[in-house]
Amino acid sequence: MLADVARALAPHTGRAHVVGLTGAPGVGKSTTTSVLVTALRAGGRRVGVLAVDPSSPFTGGALLGDRVRMQEHATDSGVFIRSMATRGHLGGLAAAAPQAVRVLDAAGCDVVLIETVGVGQSEVEVAGLADTTVVLLAPGMGDAIQAAKAGILEIGHVYCVNKADRDGADVTARELRTMLAIGRNVEGEGAPRWRPPILKTVASRAEGTNQLLAEIDGHRDYLIEHHELQGRRRLRARAEIEALIVASVRANLSRGDASQQMGRLAAEVVSGDTDPYTAAATFTPHP
Amino acid sequence: MLADVARALAPHTGRAHVVGLTGAPGVGKSTTTSVLVTALRAGGRRVGVLAVDPSSPFTGGALLGDRVRMQEHATDSGVFIRSMATRGHLGGLAAAAPQAVRVLDAAGCDVVLIETVGVGQSEVEVAGLADTTVVLLAPGMGDAIQAAKAGILEIGHVYCVNKADRDGADVTARELRTMLAIGRNVEGEGAPRWRPPILKTVASRAEGTNQLLAEIDGHRDYLIEHHELQGRRRLRARAEIEALIVASVRANLSRGDASQQMGRLAAEVVSGDTDPYTAAATFTPHP
Numbered sequence: 052m053l054a055d056v057a058r059a060l061a062p063h064t065g066r067a068h069v070v071g072l073t074g075a076p077g078v079g080k081s082t083t084t085s086v087l088v089t090a091l092r093a094g095g096r097r098v099g100v101l102a103v104d105p106s107s108p109f110t111g112g113a114l115l116g117d118r119v120r121m122q123e124h125a126t127d128s129g130v131f132i133r134s135m136a137t138r139g140h141l142g143g144l145a146a147a148a149p150q151a152v153r154v155l156d157a158a159g160c161d162v163v164l165i166e167t168v169g170v171g172q173s174e175v176e177v178a179g180l181a182d183t184t185v186v187l188l189a190p191g192m193g194d195a196i197q198a199a200k201a202g203i204l205e206i207g208h209v210y211c212v213n214k215a216d217r218d219g220a221d222v223t224a225r226e227l228r229t230m231l232a233i234g235r236n237v238e239g240e241g242a243p244r245w246r247p248p249i250l251k252t253v254a255s256r257a258e259g260t261n262q263l264l265a266e267i268d269g270h271r272d273y274l275i276e277h278h279e280l281q282g283r284r285r286l287r288a289r290a291e292i293e294a295l296i297v298a299s300v301r302a303n304l305s306r307g308d309a310s311q312q313m314g315r316l317a318a319e320v321v322s323g324d325t326d327p328y329t330a331a332a333t334f335t336p337h338p
Numbered sequence: 339m340l341a342d343v344a345r346a347l348a349p350h351t352g353r354a355h356v357v358g359l360t361g362a363p364g365v366g367k368s369t370t371t372s373v374l375v376t377a378l379r380a381g382g383r384r385v386g387v388l389a390v391d392p393s394s395p396f397t398g399g400a401l402l403g404d405r406v407r408m409q410e411h412a413t414d415s416g417v418f419i420r421s422m423a424t425r426g427h428l429g430g431l432a433a434a435a436p437q438a439v440r441v442l443d444a445a446g447c448d449v450v451l452i453e454t455v456g457v458g459q460s461e462v463e464v465a466g467l468a469d470t471t472v473v474l475l476a477p478g479m480g481d482a483i484q485a486a487k488a489g490i491l492e493i494g495h496v497y498c499v500n501k502a503d504r505d506g507a508d509v510t511a512r513e514l515r516t517m518l519a520i521g522r523n524v525e526g527e528g529a530p531r532w533r534p535p536i537l538k539t540v541a542s543r544a545e546g547t548n549q550l551l552a553e554i555d556g557h558r559d560y561l562i563e564h565h566e567l568q569g570r571r572r573l574r575a576r577a578e579i580e581a582l583i584v585a586s587v588r589a590n591l592s593r594g595d596a597s598q599q600m601g602r603l604a605a606e607v608v609s610g611d612t613d614p615y616t617a618a619a620t621f622t623p624h625p
Contacts, residue, residue, distance in 0.1 A: 054615035061613040075362070149614065191478075281608060288614060289604035293591055295618035300587050304580055317576035321568060326348040327436065327575060328341035331582035 057150060063157035065284070067099065068271045071165045071181030073206070078189040079213040082254040084166045088124050089257070090264045091162055099155030099163040100124075102134040103148055131155055148180055149291045179290060182283060183270045185209045185263070188227065190219035204230055207247050208270045211263055215251035224249055245273055309336060344437060350444040352571070354386065355558045358452045358468030360493070365476040366500040369541040371453045375411050376544070377551045378449055386442030386450040387411075389421040390435055418442050435467055436578045466577060469570060470557045472496045472550070475514065477506035491517055494534050495557045498550055502538035511536050532560055596623060 072080050072087075084100060091098045124130040133151050148165065155163045165181060186207035210231070212224045227249055248266050252259030274280040303309055316330040325333075357374075359367050371387060378385045411417040420438050435452065442450045452468060473494035497518070499511045514536055535553050539546030561567040590596055603617040612620075 054613070054619070057613035057615045061607070062610045065608065065610060153613075284608045285601075285604045288607035288617075289600055291614045292600060292603055292607070292617045292621065293588065295614055296591065296621060297584055297587060299618065300584060301580065304583065313576050313579060314572075316579055317572045320348070320575035320579070321352065321571045323349040323351060326341070326344035326440075327578045327582055328344045330575075330579045331586065332341070334579065334583060 057153065060153050060157040064153045065156070067152075067156040067160045067163045068267075069152055069156075069163045069165065069180060069182045070267055071184045072187060073167065073184060074187030074189075074213075078187040079254045080166050080187055083185075083187060083211070083213060083252070083260075083263075084164050085124070086254050086257045086260045087164060087264060087267075088130060090260050092124075092127060092129055094264075096161040097129045097131075097159055098124075099131040099152075099158065099160035100133065101148065101151050101155060101163060101165045102132070103165065103167045131158055131160060149287070152180060179287060182274060182280060183208045183267055185211055185267065187211050187213050188223055189214040190217045190223045208245065209263070209266045210247055210249045211259075212249065212251045213254050215259070216253050216256075220251055224251060244277065245270065303336065309334075340437060344440065347440050347444040351440045352443070354439075354443040354447045354450045355554075356439055356443075356450045356452065356467060356469045357554055358471045359474060360454065360471060361474030361476075361500075365474040366541045367453050367474055370472075370474060370498070370500060370539070370547075370550075371451050372411070373541050373544045373547045374451060374551060374554075375417060377547045379411075379414060379416055381551075383448040384416045384418075384446055385411075386418040386439075386445065386447035387420070388435065388438050388442065388450060388452045389419070390452065390454045418445055418447060436574070439467060466574060469561060469567060470495045470554055472498055472554065474498050474500050475510055476501040477504045477510045495532065496550070496553045497534055497536045498546075499536065499538045500541050502546070503540045503543075507538055511538060531564065532557065590623065596621075 070087075072084055074080055081102075084102075088098050088100060125132065133155065135147060135151055152163055152165070184206050186204075186209070188210070190212065204227075210227055212220050212227070214220070231247060231249075250259055250263055250266060252263055254260070271280075274283065304313055312334060316325070316334060319325040320327055320330055359371055359374075361367055368389075371389075375385050375387060412419065420442065422434060422438055439450050439452065471493050473491075473496070475497070477499065491514075497514055499507050499514070501507070518534060518536075537546055537550055537553060539550055541547070558567075561570065591600055599621060603612070603621060606612045607614050607617055
């Protein structure tokens, strides 16, 4: 079914600019997404929003608060909102989110914003889906060093210190600038061609939104001018195909004879009769 | 090589109590690990510490600060410290960390503490490695609702509000209690047999450490009494075998003919000539 839809959509995709918003919980991703939607609509662009929820039985209620912020856009026919839980999708987020992006793309969205709720690997995966990744930070919500630990200093094309009316915004921006400069030196390739800008915003009052949007558009223009867009998208397609192949392998491991064989091997590992490497090597898909 | 070591270690493993420490950046995981080591050593137990770093070229310097906290234990012959970066390991953390745990286990550690630096999927993976998972929170570092979003309310056996000398510790503990109660209701199985305790600690002053250790030990005793330890470990071994099988599939996809075929399929997806599902289904490992 999914495959049929994907096949039908394929010729109609590739037009939308896919923008990921990432950052730790509490930095204001939902609010930033909402004000970006407003700014894009003011410019007459059609917008898709993909809200990815690394789902948990605990979050059902808690997430409603975030979704409320999007309600002002719910009756706008130029805005498409799709929330998705990652749990239970074949291949997880890596397989399910690209399909959702394709649907929004084929529906005629000029821009697709991907926002994740919460933290985690999904953040980095979402960055892998996007043409342009916006990394959000906030003063006092874990400083730039914490951001470095979280690995998000490698994935941003645009950095945004949100809640910039709070104490410490300038410090966070300065630390971030230093960390990014260190990162460039570590790479050892000299200055990269795209230098990620660092902005300050107050999304709750829509301050800085137009500049943020201008930088996002600027990165898209850069990708097109430098012929990097197609290459990025090919890497993304390859990762998606790989995720689907891996998902199919995993699904096979949980079925029938293969599942029973896995159970036996696991018991032998726990008893110390074998080790996981030997077990993996001796596993035969079709015994 | 890895496989040879794993085979040799297999008969000597299974004795250590494996404890994972998880939580957002800045909650005090490193400090808590360090004071737990001190408390375990005071009780005469041998301790292994596995510090997992979702590695980034940016973190080289930043992490040193954390490791400094462990230096007081560096000359103690009853403490084994192993830092590992996940990048570049076959199968990532899911394959590399269990092997490191086995080494510490076989070396005679009574307790192995697994601490991750930063956030991400690795946190949840580490929980999958542990017999007992301690979830750390801190006041003002993202409240209990943020913790729910991050998915960490499902994985804890012991909850710990660290930095409890700060404002808001009681609020965080109360919210956490509420969220955990909601979670139990959502599960719909009535009260689970193990009710995760919620502690308050100030790790930087070693306040509450003994109680934390008592709860960790209590959970181990519970697992043994209720015959749940072996079942958990079998699930873990199975996940590890699966991760190794998947890693081998991924490695094959990046080699030779298979890699060229993947590149062609990805280009066809980007041009709209096919879709990822069809591409995955048509991929043939040995063309």
